Amino acid sequence: xxxxxxxxxxxxxxxxxxxxxxxxxxxxxxxxxxKRGAGLLACAAVGASFAISLYVFSLLPASGAFxxxxxxxxxxxxxQVKVAFRVDALTAVMLLVVTGIGFxxxxxxxxxxxxxxxxxxxxxxxxxxIFFMLVLVMGDNLLLLFVGWEGVGLCSYLLIGxxxxxxxNAIAGNKAFIVNRIGDFGFVLGILLLVTELGRQGMWxxxxxxxxxxxxxxxxxxxxxxxxxxxxxxxxxxAQIPLFVWLPDAMAGPTPVSALIHAATMVTAxxxxxxxxxxxxxxxxxxxxxxxxxxxATAFFAATxxxxxxDIKRVLAYSTVSQLGYMFLAVGVGxxxxxxxxxFTHAFFKACLFLGCGSVIHSMGGEQDMRKMGxxxxxxxxxxxxxxxxxxxxxxxxxxxxxxxKDLILWQVFSSAHGSRGLWGLGWLTAGMTAFYMxxxxxxxxxxxxxxxxxxRAHLHESPSVMTVPLLLLAVGSIFTGWLGAPEYxxxxxWEPWLQPVFGGTHDAHHGHLVDELVLMVLTLAIVGxxxxxxxxxYCRGGKTPERLSAISGGxxxxxxxxxxxxxxxxxxxxxxxxxxxxxxxxxxxxxxxIDGAVNGVAHSARALSSLWRTMQTGNVxxxxxxxxxxxxxxxxxxxxxx
Amino acid sequence: MAAISLHHYLVLSAIVFSIxxxxxxxxxxxxVNLMSIELMLxxxxxxxxxxxxxxxxxxxxxxxxxxxxxxAAEAVIxxxxxxxxxxxxxxxxxxxxxxxxx
Numbered sequence: 001x002x003x004x005x006x007x008x009x010x011x012x013x014x015x016x017x018x019x020x021x022x023x024x025x026x027x028x029x030x031x032x033x034x035k036r037g038a039g040l041l042a043c044a045a046v047g048a049s050f051a052i053s054l055y056v057f058s059l060l061p062a063s064g065a066f067x068x069x070x071x072x073x074x075x076x077x078x079x080q081v082k083v084a085f086r087v088d089a090l091t092a093v094m095l096l097v098v099t100g101i102g103f104x105x106x107x108x109x110x111x112x113x114x115x116x117x118x119x120x121x122x123x124x125x126x127x128x129x130i131f132f133m134l135v136l137v138m139g140d141n142l143l144l145l146f147v148g149w150e151g152v153g154l155c156s157y158l159l160i161g162x163x164x165x166x167x168x169n170a171i172a173g174n175k176a177f178i179v180n181r182i183g184d185f186g187f188v189l190g191i192l193l194l195v196t197e198l199g200r201q202g203m204w205x206x207x208x209x210x211x212x213x214x215x216x217x218x219x220x221x222x223x224x225x226x227x228x229x230x231x232x233x234x235x236x237x238x239a240q241i242p243l244f245v246w247l248p249d250a251m252a253g254p255t256p257v258s259a260l261i262h263a264a265t266m267v268t269a270x271x272x273x274x275x276x277x278x279x280x281x282x283x284x285x286x287x288x289x290x291x292x293x294x295x296x297a298t299a300f301f302a303a304t305x306x307x308x309x310x311d312i313k314r315v316l317a318y319s320t321v322s323q324l325g326y327m328f329l330a331v332g333v334g335x336x337x338x339x340x341x342x343x344f345t346h347a348f349f350k351a352c353l354f355l356g357c358g359s360v361i362h363s364m365g366g367e368q369d370m371r372k373m374g375x376x377x378x379x380x381x382x383x384x385x386x387x388x389x390x391x392x393x394x395x396x397x398x399x400x401x402x403x404x405x406k407d408l409i410l411w412q413v414f415s416s417a418h419g420s421r422g423l424w425g426l427g428w429l430t431a432g433m434t435a436f437y438m439x440x441x442x443x444x445x446x447x448x449x450x451x452x453x454x455x456x457r458a459h460l461h462e463s464p465s466v467m468t469v470p471l472l473l474l475a476v477g478s479i480f481t482g483w484l485g486a487p488e489y490x491x492x493x494x495w496e497p498w499l500q501p502v503f504g505g506t507h508d509a510h511h512g513h514l515v516d517e518l519v520l521m522v523l524t525l526a527i528v529g530x531x532x533x534x535x536x537x538x539y540c541r542g543g544k545t546p547e548r549l550s551a552i553s554g555g556x557x558x559x560x561x562x563x564x565x566x567x568x569x570x571x572x573x574x575x576x577x578x579x580x581x582x583x584x585x586x587x588x589x590x591x592x593x594x595i596d597g598a599v600n601g602v603a604h605s606a607r608a609l610s611s612l613w614r615t616m617q618t619g620n621v622x623x624x625x626x627x628x629x630x631x632x633x634x635x636x637x638x639x640x641x642x643x
Numbered sequence: 644m645a646a647i648s649l650h651h652y653l654v655l656s657a658i659v660f661s662i663x664x665x666x667x668x669x670x671x672x673x674x675v676n677l678m679s680i681e682l683m684l685x686x687x688x689x690x691x692x693x694x695x696x697x698x699x700x701x702x703x704x705x706x707x708x709x710x711x712x713x714x715a716a717e718a719v720i721x722x723x724x725x726x727x728x729x730x731x732x733x734x735x736x737x738x739x740x741x742x743x744x745x
Binding site for chain 1: 669
């Protein structure tokens with residue numbers, strides 16, 4: 001249970017405020033500071049936040065929380081909403097991910113964006129993002145979480161369309177923003193319903209601790225509705241079926257942004273939110289089953305799409321969607337700490353992959369098509385080795401981070417009361433496909449011979465150390481972060497006891513047989529090995545497997561995957577086009593005929609009426625005098641008649 | 644021969660007033676219009692005097708002096724305007740002065 005012993009720690013506010021301050025300073029003085037100065041200031045602010053986070057983390061007792069109240073935001077009757085931050089075990093994890101990985105990516109961006117003329121603007125957005133993300137994870141009530149939630153959405157939009165001169169990027173930004181709006185709509189409705197329903201029971205509150213205390217007051221059907229609505233919000237933010245379409249397009253933004261926002265932090269906000277409100281979700285088994293189902297389906301379908309993509313960043317984008325699916329699968333079976341564990345490890349290896357991918361793109365002069373790469377391991381050795389480590393981690397090779405977190409999820413799915421073998425099967429297949437597409441990417445990019453043009457080949461170079469050092473650190477994290485959550489048969493988990501005070505006994509972790517767990521682990525390793533093997537034979541040994549696979553039933557399945565199941569086209573046909581047509585009709589017919597018609601009609605009729613009246617005004621004094629006389633006589637007759 | 648009563652004065656005054664009204668309304672010469680207005684004012688004066696005499700009160704006569712003073716001022720200003728208008732337009736027909744309209 002979330003503990004009652006909250007200690008005030010005033011330093012918390014500076015974790016949040018420092019990035020905001022740096023953002024404001026850069027906003028006002030950025031041009032004077034210059035690109036380098038602005039970048040360093042931004043890095044320093046996030047670095048300081050990270051240092052404070054570490055300090056707070058070191059102070060945090062096993063079961064307790066730190067709080068810091070800034071001021072009362074809303075004071076309306078018995079409803080009080082404070083701007084207050086709170087750090088418990090769950091928030092501490094998120095805090096370290098956001099500030100730690102954020103810091104590394106800030107440093108990386110110094111190198112990556114060094115030649116970009118809008119670098120000051122880039123760092124302003126990036127700091128603003130960190131600020132909102134910290135509000136999201138540290139807010140002690142649902143409303144503050146929502147503020148952060150919307151703020152990171154805004155920053156995501158701004159950064160996807162960062163190179164706004166290219167129309168395609170602006171469209172991708174719009175798509176992300178609009179799809180997120182759909183999710184946020186559900187989220188807002190969920191919050192409102194939760195607050196009003198609790199208020200009806202006499203508890204007006206948005207505070208997480210209070211909510212948890214009084215969640216039992218709600219009726220089951222209301223909880224079902226609330227959690228479903230909240231989950232729609234999570235679907236939007238964390239790119240789950242059916243709202244995942246924005247994330248692959250979001251790769252239009254600069255690569256550090258893809259790493260920070262669209263892989264490591266923002267997209268995991270949905271997982272964080274469901275984990276934070278686990279006490280509600282646990283009361284709605286139906287919602288949990290739905291979440292598990294959607295998570296598994298998303299993991300599976302995104303992985304199948306990733307098999308065929310040729311854009312280096314799109315493969316990683318679908319891989320992110322797929323891994324987020326894993327996290328929701330874990331949430332759905334009630335294994336919240338496993339979900340947060342995978343979130344944690346995923347942040348490291350996916351950030352490492354994206355940054356490595358940025359290093360490759362940087363070196364190839366902006367090329368993103370994997371078919372034009374190859375043989376890069378000779379030219380980018382550091383990038384190559386970090387990429388290998390992160391790839392091994394995401395595939396779940398033993399003793400890398402992904403091995404521990406993914407296996408934990410699969411084991412929980414198999415053994416938990418909410419899980420099932422079908423869901424486990426989907427997750428298992430996904431693990432195999434993940435191994436295949438990640439090694440396919442690794443071989444296509446780094447092995448063989450370079451397929452780029454002469455100009456690109458001449459300019460291949462390893463990135464500067466400002467970019468490779470973050471890569472190395474993340475690669476180290478991609479291995480060792482997983483060791484915190486080792487299964488019982490190795491050295492045991494330090495992860496579960498850490499989060500236990502937050503999630504309590506929402507699931508009992510080790511209630512299966514050790515033999516089952518080992519068998520499952522071996523099965524997973526087998527399919528991972530198979531995936532790697534197929535990739536090796538196909539893309540390293542020049543095997544014909546890809547051609548043969550893509551030619552199955554006339555190539556139809558291949559085309560479906562290559563075109564991402566035509567989901568974009570389907571949405572375009574079902575939603576976007578009718579909506580656009582309707583809007584166009586409204587703009588060109590309804591607005592012009594009806595709205596303008598009404599306004600003009602009023603004016604016209606006033607004019608027609610007055611053109612009758614104005615003939616009275618002849619300008620001839622004698623005519624007026626006749627009127628004057630008639631009026632006088634009428635008045636006279638009236639008064640005389642009265643007497 | 645019957646004595647001239649208040650009634651007679653009032654009827655005469657009404658007749659003169661009506662002539663003035665008709666003159667203002669139908670004549671096409673500003674000077675005649677002005678004279679017609681004087682006619683109306685004097686018809687009213689006649690009424691005042693008649694009542695003053697009948698009721699044996701000085702208030703009516705005092706009023707008449709006011710009216711005469713105002714009428715004199717009015718005539719002066721009116722004639723000045725008429726002369727200005729005539730210099731400008733070489734015409735005194737009120738029907739031609741219709742600029743002040745929509």
